[in-house]
Amino acid sequence: MTLINRVQQLTNRLEQIPMSLLLLLARIGVGMVFFKAGLLKYESFEFTVLLFRDEYKVPFLDPEFGARMAMVQELALPVFLFLGLGTRLATLPLFGMLFVIQTFVYPNAWADHLYWAGTLLLILAKGPGVFSLDHLIGRRFRPASVSE
Numbered sequence: 544m545t546l547i548n549r550v551q552q553l554t555n556r557l558e559q560i561p562m563s564l565l566l567l568l569a570r571i572g573v574g575m576v577f578f579k580a581g582l583l584k585y586e587s588f589e590f591t592v593l594l595f596r597d598e599y600k601v602p603f604l605d606p607e608f609g610a611r612m613a614m615v616q617e618l619a620l621p622v623f624l625f626l627g628l629g630t631r632l633a634t635l636p637l638f639g640m641l642f643v644i645q646t647f648v649y650p651n652a653w654a655d656h657l658y659w660a661g662t663l664l665l666i667l668a669k670g671p672g673v674f675s676l677d678h679l680i681g682r683r684f685r686p687a688s689v690s691e
């Protein structure tokens with residue numbers, strides 16, 4: 544068997560990986576990043592407020608309110624991603640956070656933010672996949688198909 548044939552066989556096998564598995568891994572991966580950031584904000588909230596005041600300096604946003612809003616979103620929204628519940632809706636505030644962070648806080652970190660935005664866009668575009676509560680709920684409440 545030639546090298547080209549082996550590469551083609553490997554490519555064919557890799558193409559058989561279910562999209563739902565990739566979406567599950569994407570949901571868990573991006574969710575863990577945000578969740579860990581939320582835990583850090585919770586564990587050292589006073590320091591987080593100082594960061595929002597002295598380093599992040601997001602315009603038109605009170606530092607304490609911004610710190611609390613970010614912490615709550617980073618702790619709550621990943622849970623929805625992990626469960627696959629309201630998944631597409633849960634990605635939207637995360638996109639908003641990425642936009643604010645990229646625009647006002649770390650404008651030179653665009654490569655990292657493109658990666659996270661791409662992952663969120665994949666989840667938004669394709670949905671959570673079959674390993675999700677959204678899928679189970681959709682199956683339960685999907686209208687019966689009409690036979691002609």
